[in-house]
Every structure is written in structure tokens, then in C-alpha cells.
Amino acid sequence: MKMRLTEKGAQRLSISFLLAPALAVIILLFLGGLITGLLRSLNYFPLIGLNDFNFEAYVAIFTDNGFIQSLVLTFHIAFTSTLISCILAVAAALLLRPAFRGKRIVHFFFSLNLTIPHLVGAIGVLYLFQNSGLVSRIMTGLDLISKPADFPAMVFDPWAIGIIIQYVWKEIPFIGVIVLAILLSVGEDYESVARSLGANRWQAFRQVTLPLIMPGVVSASVIVFAFTFGAFEIPYLLGRTFPAALPVLAYQSYTDVDLAARPQAMAMAMVIAFISTLLIMAYMKLSRVYIRE
Amino acid sequence: MTQVKLSGLTKIFDAKNPPAVDQLDLDIDSGKLTALLGPSGCGKTTTMKMIAGLLRPTSGDILFDGNSILSIKPEERGAVMVFQNYLLFPYMSIADNIGFGLKMRKVSKKEIRSRVTDMLDLVQLPGFEDRKPNQLSGGQQQRIALARALIVEPNVLLLDEPLSNLDAHLRDEMRVLIRRIQTEMGITTVFVTHDQEEAVVLADKVALLFDGRLQQFDSPDAFYDTPRSAEIATFFGGTNFIPGHYQDGVMKTDIGNFKAPHSAVGDGAAMLSIRPEAIELGVGGDNSVAGTILSHVYAGRYARFQVKIGDLEIEAITEPGQVKLFGDGDTVPVNFAPDKIWILEANSTPQPVGADSAG
Numbered sequence: 243m244k245m246r247l248t249e250k251g252a253q254r255l256s257i258s259f260l261l262a263p264a265l266a267v268i269i270l271l272f273l274g275g276l277i278t279g280l281l282r283s284l285n286y287f288p289l290i291g292l293n294d295f296n297f298e299a300y301v302a303i304f305t306d307n308g309f310i311q312s313l314v315l316t317f318h319i320a321f322t323s324t325l326i327s328c329i330l331a332v333a334a335a336l337l338l339r340p341a342f343r344g345k346r347i348v349h350f351f352f353s354l355n356l357t358i359p360h361l362v363g364a365i366g367v368l369y370l371f372q373n374s375g376l377v378s379r380i381m382t383g384l385d386l387i388s389k390p391a392d393f394p395a396m397v398f399d400p401w402a403i404g405i406i407i408q409y410v411w412k413e414i415p416f417i418g419v420i421v422l423a424i425l426l427s428v429g430e431d432y433e434s435v436a437r438s439l440g441a442n443r444w445q446a447f448r449q450v451t452l453p454l455i456m457p458g459v460v461s462a463s464v465i466v467f468a469f470t471f472g473a474f475e476i477p478y479l480l481g482r483t484f485p486a487a488l489p490v491l492a493y494q495s496y497t498d499v500d501l502a503a504r505p506q507a508m509a510m511a512m513v514i515a516f517i518s519t520l521l522i523m524a525y526m527k528l529s530r531v532y533i534r535e
Numbered sequence: 536m537t538q539v540k541l542s543g544l545t546k547i548f549d550a551k552n553p554p555a556v557d558q559l560d561l562d563i564d565s566g567k568l569t570a571l572l573g574p575s576g577c578g579k580t581t582t583m584k585m586i587a588g589l590l591r592p593t594s595g596d597i598l599f600d601g602n603s604i605l606s607i608k609p610e611e612r613g614a615v616m617v618f619q620n621y622l623l624f625p626y627m628s629i630a631d632n633i634g635f636g637l638k639m640r641k642v643s644k645k646e647i648r649s650r651v652t653d654m655l656d657l658v659q660l661p662g663f664e665d666r667k668p669n670q671l672s673g674g675q676q677q678r679i680a681l682a683r684a685l686i687v688e689p690n691v692l693l694l695d696e697p698l699s700n701l702d703a704h705l706r707d708e709m710r711v712l713i714r715r716i717q718t719e720m721g722i723t724t725v726f727v728t729h730d731q732e733e734a735v736v737l738a739d740k741v742a743l744l745f746d747g748r749l750q751q752f753d754s755p756d757a758f759y760d761t762p763r764s765a766e767i768a769t770f771f772g773g774t775n776f777i778p779g780h781y782q783d784g785v786m787k788t789d790i791g792n793f794k795a796p797h798s799a800v801g802d803g804a805a806m807l808s809i810r811p812e813a814i815e816l817g818v819g820g821d822n823s824v825a826g827t828i829l830s831h832v833y834a835g836r837y838a839r840f841q842v843k844i845g846d847l848e849i850e851a852i853t854e855p856g857q858v859k860l861f862g863d864g865d866t867v868p869v870n871f872a873p874d875k876i877w878i879l880e881a882n883s884t885p886q887p888v889g890a891d892s893a894g
């Protein structure tokens with residue numbers, strides 16, 4: 243017994259040695275980046291002559307109307323995308339459940355667009371929903387609108403509709419697959435019990451199915467929220483330049499010719515990282531509660 | 536009180552397989568306890584789910600008090616099913632589980648609370664309100680599932696093996712409890728079991744199902760005294776079978792002729808059946824033949840003898856004192872009391888239960 247334990251210990255040690263180089267790189271890149279970012283956000287950047295720590299960058303961004311607008315917009319994008327994705331994903335999973343008993347092919351289609359990169363989706367949205375896009379041209383062709391320019395703005399628009407469409411399209415299958423897996427493992431008997439005890443369809447869903455799938459939905463949506471909150475490429479491609487989503491704003495500030503804007507860019511990145519970290523922690527906690535149950 | 540009638544009820548899950556329930560006709564008496572008995576996989580749960588409205592029959596009809604209820608939603612049928620695997624809602628307290636049906640009916644919180652307490656007393660788990668299902672043993676969960684069904688005072692109560700997880704002592708208690716509640720409340724109850732003893736102890740009438748088909752629907756004693764086939768007799772415990780020819784109330788066999796006034800068939804090739812308990816050793820007479828005792832077992836409350844008669848070997852169960860009277864190798868008269876003999880179809884030789892011959 244003792245022998246085996248030490249053997250195991252040795253094994254574990256050698257695994258850590260083997261992993262060490264990779265871990266070092268990850269830690270260096272991640273923590274190094276984080277610490278550098280933090281220092282620079284605190285106005286410490288000797289290379290460009292900033293030597294004293296202060297919170298000016300944070301004060302500057304939080305008093306800047308543009309930043310606040312970006313923050314609100316980013317919350318709007320993340321929240322709306324997550325909410326719509328969740329509702330549609332749960333509905334889709336419920337609809338697909340009967341078809342799934344043993345049918346791989348449906349599963350395949352459902353998970354197909356998980357493999358398509360976000361960028362491709364963004365280009366698709368552009369192609370379809372621009373003022374000169376396919377949808378507006380078809381609608382013009384059908385005389386639903388008189389000219390393509392009359393098509394309501396869905397890309398580069400203040401409500402970030404194009405961005406949300408892209409996220410929803412991409413995240414429905416992600417949440418849906420998780421919810422479907424839970425639904426299939428839970429089975430339909432709990433709903434049957436509820437129906438038999440006098441619950442109508444809606445009550446059975448609301449009182450029984452939803453609580454059973456909720457932990458999974460919450461976990462999935464926290465991931466989606468954190469991602470849509472911090473992702474850069476989609477708002478960059480499909481969003482307005484002002485107000486821009488936070489990650490885009492941070493990028494703009496960082497590439498600004500005025501070097502003094504750098505601490506502010508870093509402060510924004512820190513804010514994004516902070517909010518995402520909070521969400522991931524919430525997620526871990528929720529999933530732990532879920533596992534315990 | 537509700538009278539339940541199943542008429543040609545059929546469920547086919549998969550056209551490749553034989554029907555799970557096949558042309559089932561059953562008249563379930565109002566306010567009575569009917570047992571649905573049969574081996575695993577014979578379609579008991581499927582039948583219950585169809586009555587509860589949780590599965591749509593492939594064909595056939597279900598009538599409550601003479602009216603078809605196929606188009607009525609499960610929550611409006613007044614038939615509550617208690618599942619085999621209890622299925623308490625895992626995230627709800629015991630009180631919320633039991634009160635679920637009342638909550639769906641928008642009963643006030645206060646009334647729910649007091650009726651839940653009553654129910655917990657009834658199933659002998661007082662004070663369990665705030666526990667979670669995973670803090671209960673299997674038997675306790677089963678009783679909570681029963682309470683959760685009873686609280687809504689159903690017209691038809693469908694119990695799918697509700698006692699399978701209880702130990703012998705608790706099972707006896709729960710049988711008495713179910714019987715008492717059922718009689719008091721006058722709920723038409725269908726009780727699924729694969730245990731023939733449980734069916735006999737509890738039920739007013741027993742419906743025996745093999746492979747989705749009804750074999751016999753009768754009062755419990757009929758399954759022992761007048762089973763309709765050798766398979767049924769076998770399912771209800773060991774029976775002696777002797778092939779022969781039946782004519783004018785006499786069964787002619789290789790080991791002798793026996794008077795047999797009771798028969799399920801007419802004249803012709805037939806099968807004599809007699810239960811081991813009915814065989815009398817050391818008793819002579821018209822229906823008696825000579826046999827040789829091969830071996831015996833003393834089992835405290837009874838004794839069991841293997842007896843060779845001609846080329847046949849039969850089993851006799853007697854009162855325990857008889858081991859003192861007969862020893863192995865003794866030749867004794869073996870009496871087949873005419874009233875205890877039951878004549879069956881000849882070709883229904885004992886087959887593994889589920890074989891396709893009894894239809």
C-alpha cells in the first residue's frame with residue numbers, strides 16, 4: 243500500500259516536471275500579462291516616462307461619458323444575447339427532445355455550427371443583414387420595402403442588433419446541447435409524475451422541468467455572458483465606432499497615437515477582466531452547488 | 536368512485552417488436568383493489584401509463600364510468616400514478632413534494648401545510664417535512680410518493696410496485712395501510728406487482744398478464760384452484776402435471792384413472808393438475824394409487840416428499856408430523872382428492888412463462 247502511494251507520488255512528480263515548461267509559459271504569459279496590465283493601468287510605465295502610481299486612468303475612464311456608454315452597451319450586448327440564446331436554446335432543446343431518442347443525425351445538425359468560427363458567423367450576418375445585404379435585397383425584390391436603404395439598420399446600429407444576432411446564432415447550439423443532455427438524462431418521468439398529480443403542461447415545465455435544467459442553464463449562460471462581454475472581434479466587425487463595445491474601446495485607446503491613453507486602455511482591460519473573473523467565480527460556485535445536489 | 540374499463544387496449548412501441556400491451560380487455564370494479572400481476576417486461580407499467588394518460592394507446596379505448604377518456608388530459612383524469620422508482624422531485628423538500636398536487640390546484644398554503652402533516656402521519660413519517668428526498672431511505676421515499684398521490688384524493692389510484700423496496704416487516708405494514716386507506720376512501724385502485732403472493736394478499740381481483748396479454752382475470756383463489764392454463768398454474772407456484780385422456784369426468788393416465796369432476800376443457804387429450812398440498816400420503820380409496828417415497832425434506836412448518844408413481848415423479852407437501860410416519864423407500868397409497876384435481880388443456884404443457892401458447 244505504502245509502496246503504491248510513493249509510486250503514485252513519484253508519478254505525479256514526474257508529470258509535474260513534464261508539464262513544467264508548458265505551465266511556465268502559460269503562467270508567464272497570463273500572470274505576466276495581467277500584472278503588466280495592472281501596473282500600466284496604475285500609470286506605471288517607465289518606458290514612456292510614467293513612473294508614479296495613481297488611479298488617474300480609472301478616474302478618467304469612469305468619469306468619461308464615452309466609457310460609461312460603452313460599458314452600458316457591452317452589458318446590453320452580453321445580457322440580451324445571453325437571455326435570448328437561453329430562451330431559444332431551452333425551447334429548441336424541448337422541441338428536439340422527442341426526436342433525439344437514439345437519433346444521432348439530429349444531434350449532428352444541432353452541434354454543427356459549434357464548429358463554425360465566430361468570424362465566419364459575423365461575415366454571414368454582414369452579408370445577410372447589411373443595408374445592401376441579401377435580406378434587404380430580397381425584401382426589396384418582394385416589394386416589402388421600396389429600396390434596400392429602407393431596411394432597418396441591423397449592422398453598425400445603436401442597438402447592436404447585428405452583434406446580438408450573431409451571438410444568438412452561435413450560442414443557441416452551445417446552450418442547447420447542454421440543456422438537451424440534461425433533459426435526456428433526467429428523462430420524462432418527472433414531468434409525467436407532475437402531470438399525473440394535476441399539473442398542466444406549463445406548470446409541469448415551470449415547476450419541474452425548469453428547476454431540473456436550471457443549474458445547467460445558469461452555468462452555460464455564465465460562460466456565454468463572460469464570453470460575449472469580453473469578446474472583441476464581433477463588435478469590432480459589426481458594431482458602431484461610437485459608442486463601441488468595451489473590448490473595442492480598449493483596443494482603440496491602446497492603438498491611439500496619444501501614448502497617454504495607454505493607461506486608460508489598460509484600465510478598461512482590467513475592468514473587463516475583473517467582471518469576467520467575478521462571473522467565472524459565480525459559475526464555479528453554482529456548478530459546485532449543482533454537483534452537490 | 537370510478538369504474539375503469541379497458542377495451543382492446545394496445546400499445547406498440549416499435550413495429551419490429553411484439554406489442555407491449557396486446558388487446559387488453561379489463562373491467563376494473565369501482566372502489567375495489569385490482570392487482571395487475573405479471574413477470575418483468577409484460578407491460579404492466581405501460582398499461583398504467585396509458586390509464587393515467589401519460590402514454591397514448593396505439594389502439595383500443597379506456598373508459599371511466601362508461602365514458603372514453605382518451606381525449607382528456609392527464610391532469611384532468613383524476614387518475615394519479617405512483618411510479619415504480621418513486622421519482623420524488625429532488626430539489627423540493629418532503630413537504631413540497633407531498634403538497635405538490637394541492638399547489639397545482641391552487642389550494643391555500645395553510646391548508647396544504649396541515650394536510651401534508653396529516654399525510655406524513657398516515658404514512659408514519661411524522662416530522663419529515665423539511666428533509667430532502669436524498670436524505671431518505673428507499674422505503675421512506677416510497678411512502679412519501681404514496682402520500683404525494685393520496686393527498687389529492689384521486690378517483691383512480693395507480694400504484695406501480697409501490698412496495699418493492701420495503702423490507703418484509705414494513706411491507707406487511709404498508710399492505711395493511713394501503714388496504715385500509717383504499718377501503719376507507721373507496722378509491723378504485725390498480726396495483727402492479729410481479730409477486731403473486733402480494734397480489735393474492737392484497738387484491739379483490741387479480742389480472743394476470745404475460746407478454747402484454749391478459750391470461751386470467753379472477754378472484755385470487757381461482758388462480759390456485761382453477762387456473763386456465765398450465766403456465767398460470769406454474770406461475771402461482773409448483774404444481775404436479777400428469778398427461779392423459781379425459782372422458783366423462785374421469786382422467787385416464789399412465790399411472791391410473793382418477794375421478795375429476797372439475798375441468799377447464801371438454802373430453803379428449805388433457806392434463807391433470809394437482810397442487811402438492813392437495814396430495815394425501817397414506818390415504819387409500821378410489822382415487823388412490825401406490826407410490827414409492829424417493830426423498831423427503833422437513834421444513835419446520837411442513838414436510839415435502841418426492842414420490843415416484845410408475846414412471847412419474849410428483850411432489851407432495853404435507854403437515855410436518857408425516858415425516859415420522861413415512862421413510863424413504865416406503866411404498867404408500869397416494870390419494871388425489873377428486874375435488875382438488877383440475878383438468879387443463881393437453882397441449883399447454885408447462886412451458887417457460889411467456890411462451891406463446893396461452894392466447
Ligand SMILES: Nc1ncnc2c1ncn2[C@@H]1O[C@H](COP(=O)(O)OP(=O)(O)OP(=O)(O)O)[C@@H](O)[C@H]1O
Pocket residue numbers: 548549555573574575576577578579580581582619729
Ligand atoms: N418507452 C418505451 N419505448 C420502447 N419500448 C418500451 C418503452 N417502455 C416500455 N417498453 C417495452 O415494453 C415492454 C413492457 O414494458 P413495461 O415497462 O410496461 O413492463 P413492466 O411489466 O412494467 O415490467 P417491470 O416489472 O420490469 O417493471 C417491455 O418489453 C419494454 O421493453
Ligand SMILES: [Mg+2]
Pocket residue numbers: 579580581619695
Ligand atoms: Mg414496470
